[in-house]
Amino acid sequence: MRPNNSALFYLWGLFWLLMVAVALEDERHSHGVLWWQPLLWEGSSCLVGTVWLLLERRMASRWEPLLGDPLRWFGRHFAWLPVVVVTFIVSVYAIRHGVYALAGLRYEHDPWPQVFFYESLKLLLFSGLWFSIIFGLSSFGLWKQERERLLTLQKHLAESQLSQLRAQLQPHFLFNALNTISSLMQVDVERADRLLAQLAELLRSSLQVGERQMTSLRAELALLDLYARIMQERFAGRVTLRHEIADDTLDAEIPAMLLQPLLENAYKHGVERSSQPVAIAITASRDETRLHVTVRNTGELRAAAGGAGIGLRNCRERLELLFGDGAAIELVQEGDEVAAKLRLPWRRHAA
Numbered sequence: 001m002r003p004n005n006s007a008l009f010y011l012w013g014l015f016w017l018l019m020v021a022v023a024l025e026d027e028r029h030s031h032g033v034l035w036w037q038p039l040l041w042e043g044s045s046c047l048v049g050t051v052w053l054l055l056e057r058r059m060a061s062r063w064e065p066l067l068g069d070p071l072r073w074f075g076r077h078f079a080w081l082p083v084v085v086v087t088f089i090v091s092v093y094a095i096r097h098g099v100y101a102l103a104g105l106r107y108e109h110d111p112w113p114q115v116f117f118y119e120s121l122k123l124l125l126f127s128g129l130w131f132s133i134i135f136g137l138s139s140f141g142l143w144k145q146e147r148e149r150l151l152t153l154q155k156h157l158a159e160s161q162l163s164q165l166r167a168q169l170q171p172h173f174l175f176n177a178l179n180t181i182s183s184l185m186q187v188d189v190e191r192a193d194r195l196l197a198q199l200a201e202l203l204r205s206s207l208q209v210g211e212r213q214m215t216s217l218r219a220e221l222a223l224l225d226l227y228a229r230i231m232q233e234r235f236a237g238r239v240t241l242r243h244e245i246a247d248d249t250l251d252a253e254i255p256a257m258l259l260q261p262l263l264e265n266a267y268k269h270g271v272e273r274s275s276q277p278v279a280i281a282i283t284a285s286r287d288e289t290r291l292h293v294t295v296r297n298t299g300e301l302r303a304a305a306g307g308a309g310i311g312l313r314n315c316r317e318r319l320e321l322l323f324g325d326g327a328a329i330e331l332v333q334e335g336d337e338v339a340a341k342l343r344l345p346w347r348r349h350a351a
Contacts, residue, residue, distance in 0.1 A: 005057060008137050012053060012130075016046040044095040048088050053130075060138065067139050077131050081124065089119045174203070177227075180234045195233050202226040213322075216349035217284060217291070218250040224259050224282070231267045239271045244283040252284075252291045253349035255322060261315050262295040262329075262340045270297035270338065286346050293342040301333035312340070319344075 023038035056077070066073040093107075093115070100107035109115055177199050184192040205223050221243070228241055263282070271278045280297045312329065319327040327344045 005060075008053075008057075008134060011133060012050070016042065016049075019046070040096060040099055044092045044099075045088075047095070048091045052084055052088065056134070064138065064142065067135070067142055070135065073135060074131060078127070081127060084127070085116075085120050085123050088123060089116060092119075177202070177230060180230060184234065191233055195230050198226065198230050198233070202230065213256060214253050214349065215256040216250065217245075217252040217254050217293070220254050220256065220259050221245065221250075221282075223257065224263055227260055227263060231263075231271075235267065235271050237277075238274075239267070239278045239280060241280045241282070244281060246285045249284040249286050249291060249293075251348050252286065252344070253347040254291070254293075254344060255318055258315055258318065258342070259293065259295065261312060262342070265312060265340060266295055266297040266338075270299040274299060289346055291344045291346045293344070294339050295342075296334070296337045296339040298336055299338045301331060301338050 020039065020042045023042045024035070027035060027038045063073060063076055066076060093109070097107045110118070181192050181195045181199065184195065202223070205226055232239065232241065259282075263280070266280050270280065276298075278298050280295070282293070282295050284291070284293045286292065312331075316329055319329065323345060327342075329340060329342050332339050332341060
């Protein structure tokens with residue numbers, strides 16, 4: 001039974017319980033009416049009405065496409081009303097006459113023309129009420145289905161976009177790493193060979209991490225350390241790297257391979273373009289609702305912002321897809337340092 005059907009039959013049951021309660025209350029004030037008679041009158045109407053409601057529900061899938069056109073939907077339902085009226089009155093009064101006969105009584109009622117007129121008018125009013133309820137519940141159920149389908153499509157689209165962004169990021173990172181090694185090939189073969197080994201280890205680890213959309217800050221920093229070793233080899237004597245990571249942040253959940261482009265940016269636009277020693281610092285802290293990660297280096301914001309490129313742009317796009325307005329990256333100048341500040345919702349990563 002679909003959710004809108006469950007709600008419909010729940011309301012249907014409450015409606016007839018109310019009708020029976022009203023009939024029993026009227027019986028208390030009536031003379032010559034046995035207690036079971038109101039139950040029979042309302043019970044017979046409920047039984048036949050329920051049969052018609054079940055038949056309507058069996059036809060619901062055929063009428064569902066008409067929910068967008070209320071006039072046609074109601075018109076299709078009311079077209080069956082003459083059949084409903086005749087079968088309802090005949091069935092209900094047959095049940096009542098039969099039960100009265102078994103009890104050795106005679107069921108008295110108005111002449112048949114008056115019965116058909118009165119019952120037809122009552123059925124028209126009740127049908128209008130219940131058709132409106134059915135239409136409202138069916139429309140709401142269809143809206144929920146469409147909403148869930150749209151959310152599923154949006155989720156799949158977001159996952160596809162994330163996969164595309166990661167696919168763009170990894171070749172970009174590999175290209176830069178190979179350029180680093182290439183620059184050492186003619187200068188220091190031993191160092192280049194060592195860097196190739198470290199790159200192989202880094203690629204193996206990044207492929208493992210890249211299969212997951214989210215990871216822990218601890219795992220992300222371990223991957224970042226592999227990348228930093230390669231860059232420290234290339235810029236030996238020109239850069240110092242320090243970490244200031246609060247212990248209570250290590251289990252934080254973070255998008256996989258999100259920090260590597262930020263560190264790469266610090267080396268490319270801070271160290272590579274400077275003839276002076278550069279200090280890079282990676283810090284992480286948290287409050288009750290946010291994780292804060294910062295990658296800062298000595299340098300000028302103009303140089304860093306002007307060449308941010310695909311790495312930083314992809315980071316921003318990934319955060320927007322995953323968190324909407326709940327996360328952000330910004331580049332700011334703080335004294336003689338450029339800081340890439342990352343803000344994420346605080347969540348503990350499930351291992």
